[in-house]
Amino acid sequence: MKIRTMRYFVAEACQSFWRNSFMSVASIITVALSLFILGIFMTIVANLDHFAENLESQVEISIYLKDGLTTDQVMSVGKRLKALDDVNEITFTNKDEAMAKLKDRMKDQPGILSALDGKNPLPSSYEVTFTRPEAVKRTAAIVAEYPEVESTHYGQEIIEQLFQITTVIRWGGIALVVFLTLATLFIISNTIRLTVFARRKEIGIMKYVGATNWFIRWPFLLEGLILGFIGGIIADIALFQFYEVVVEAIHRSLAFLPLVSMYPFIYHMSALLLIISMIIGAIGSTISLKRYMKV
Known part of the structure; x- marks a missing residue:
C-alpha cells in the first residue's frame, strides 16, 4: 500500500x-x-x-520412619527422596523435634502430655513438597515400598478434591x-x-x-x-x-x-x-x- x-x-x-x-x-x-x-x-x-x-504448592507428603533406624539408614532415605522426580524440598524432623512441636501445640492441655508418662511415641519423619502437585500420589506409592518407612500420609481424599x-x-x-x-x-x-x-x-x-x-x-x-x-x-x-x-x-x-x-x-x-x-x-x-x- x-x-x-x-x-x-x-x-x-x-x-x-x-x-x-x-x-x-x-x-x-x-x-x-x-x-x-x-x-x-x-x-x-x-x-x-x-x-x-x-x-497446590502447599501439598506435601509426611513420611514416617520406623523406630530403631541408624543415622545412615535415615540419610539413605533422604538421598532417595531427593533423587525422585518433581521433588521440590525435603524437611527432616527427628523424634525429639516432633515431641517439642507436640508439646507446644498441646501446652493448654497438659493432661494429654502427662498420660505419655515421659515416653516419646512419635516417629522421625520427612516432609516432602513438590514442583508439580500431580506427583504426590505417585511418590507416596513409591516411598511406601521403602523398607525404612512405616507409613506415608498426604490427606488422600482432601488432595484429590x-x-x-x-x-x-x-x-x-x-x-x-x-x-x-x-x-x-x-x-x-x-x-x-x-x-x-x-x-x-x-x-x-x-x-x-x-x-x-x-x-x-x-x-x-x-x-x-x-x-x-x-x-x-x-x-x-x-x-x-x-x-x-x-x-x-x-x-x-x-x-x-x-x-x-x-x-x-x-x-x-x-x-x-x-x-x-x-x-x-x-x-x-x-x-x-x-x-x-x-x-
Missing part, C-alpha cells in the same frame, strides 16, 4: 470520527465499559488460578473469559453498526463509482482501531484504579488471602486489554460493514 493512500485512509478515519462524534463517543463508552467488565473477570480468574496454585476444585476453577475461568470476550465483541460490533448505518448511503455511492471493497473498508477498519484504542485506554485506567483499591482493602482485612501482586500483573493485564480492544474494534467494524458492501 502506498504511503499517500495510507494517509488518505487515516485522514478519512479521523474525519469520520469527528463528523460522527456522538456515535463515536457512544462506541468508546461501550468499548470502555465492556472491556472494563471483561478486565474485572479476567483479574478474578487470574487470582483464582493464583489461589489454586498456592493451595483439591485437584478437582482447581481444575474446575481453571477451565471454568477460561470458559468465562471466552464467553465474555465474545459477548464484548457482539456488543461493540452492534454499537459500531449504528455508525456504519448512518453512512450507508455514502458507502453505496462509493460502490457505484467503482471503489473496491478494501478501499471502502480501510477507513472503517482504522476508525474501529481508534475507537478500540481509546476505549481500551479508558478501561485500563479504570481497571488500574479498581484493582489498586481492591488489593489495599483485602490486604487490610484479609492479609492471609493470596492475591496476584499489583505489579507487573496490572501492566500485563492492561496491555492485553488494549490489544483485545483494538482487535475487537477492528473486527466489529468489519462485521458491521459487511452487509452494506453488497450493492
